Amino acid sequence: EVQLVESGGGLVQPGGSLRLSCAASGFTFSSYWMSWVRQAPGKGLEWVANIKQDGSEKYYVDSVKGRFTISRDNAKNSLYLQMNSLRAEDTAVYYCARTAGRGGLDVWGQGTTVTVSS
Amino acid sequence: QSALTQPASVSGSPGQSITISCTGTSSDVGGYNYVSWYQQHPGKAPKLMIYDVSNRPSGVSNRFSGSKSGNTASLTISGLQAEDEADYYCSSYTSSSTLLFGGGTKLTVL
Numbered sequence: 732e733v734q735l736v737e738s739g740g741g742l743v744q745p746g747g748s749l750r751l752s753c754a755a756s757g758f759t760f761s762s763y764w765m766s767w768v769r770q771a772p773g774k775g776l777e778w779v780a781n782i783k784q785d786g787s788e789k790y791y792v793d794s795v796k797g798r799f800t801i802s803r804d805n806a807k808n809s810l811y812l813q814m815n816s817l818r819a820e821d822t823a824v825y826y827c828a829r830t831a832g833r834g835g836l837d838v839w840g841q842g843t844t845v846t847v848s849s
Numbered sequence: 850q851s852a853l854t855q856p857a858s859v860s861g862s863p864g865q866s867i868t869i870s871c872t873g874t875s876s877d878v879g880g881y882n883y884v885s886w887y888q889q890h891p892g893k894a895p896k897l898m899i900y901d902v903s904n905r906p907s908g909v910s911n912r913f914s915g916s917k918s919g920n921t922a923s924l925t926i927s928g929l930q931a932e933d934e935a936d937y938y939c940s941s942y943t944s945s946s947t948l949l950f951g952g953g954t955k956l957t958v959l
Contacts, residue, residue, distance in 0.1 A: 766948065768895075768950075775852070775936075775938060775950060775951070775952050775953040776887070776889075776895060776938050776940075776950045776953070777950060778940070778947065778948040778949065778950055781947075781948070788946075790945070790946050790947050791947075792947065793850070826894060826895070831900065832883070832900065832901065833881065833883040833901075833942040834883045834885055834900075834940060834941065834942040834948045835883075835885045835897060835900030835901065835906075836885065836887070836895070836897060836940075836948075837897045837900070837906060839894040839895055839896070840894065841894055842894060
């Protein structure tokens with residue numbers, strides 16, 4: 732079964748850091764671009780970042796550039812999102828998603844919740 | 850970059866057809882045939898319904914169809930069913946090699 736499972740969410744103070752993980756199974760992880768997408772409470776979806784199969788290309792939404800870093804470990808079938816200098820507006824459910832082609836996110840995890848609050 | 854523009858809500862009766870629009874610019878929707886549509890039920894992860902403007906993933910009902918004209922893409926759901934009630938989001942590949950989502954549309958089945 733094709734599956735993505737996120738972990739690492741939690742409560743963090745403003746200015747703090749958190750590292751999200753996404754474990755992939757049931758498909759050849761190293762063959763796909765991967766993405767992070769977030770959804771603030773009661774709001775719509777926002778694409779956050781994506782990474783090429785070999786990690787050589789990475790792209791970010793402007794609001795997280797310089798604060799978030801996407802990475803992957805193909806040997807461990809895992810995707811990561813290092814989040815630094817967290818702000819209240821980063822509070823959201825964070826989903827990892829498999830990227831098929833130029834933007835079709837065809838497999839999604841169940842999400843992990845990040846809350847930034849003092 | 851601003852979100853793609855979708856109507857906040859649409860509604861229809863069972864059996865009817867509805868269309869949700871998604872308007873962008875020549876740097877995203879109009880510039881590439883890489884528009885996708887997602888369905889999201891409350892508390893659930895999004896589900897891909899349409900990719901590359903008009904292609905359906907395996908397992909998605911043929912009641913769902915997509916199209917594009919200029920800077921506006923559209924999702925049409927025919928033969929509306931109660932289980933179609935959900936939030937729908939469009940997304941597009943952009944000239945910056947990023948993805949951009951629409952603000953979302955709440956579909957109510959009357």
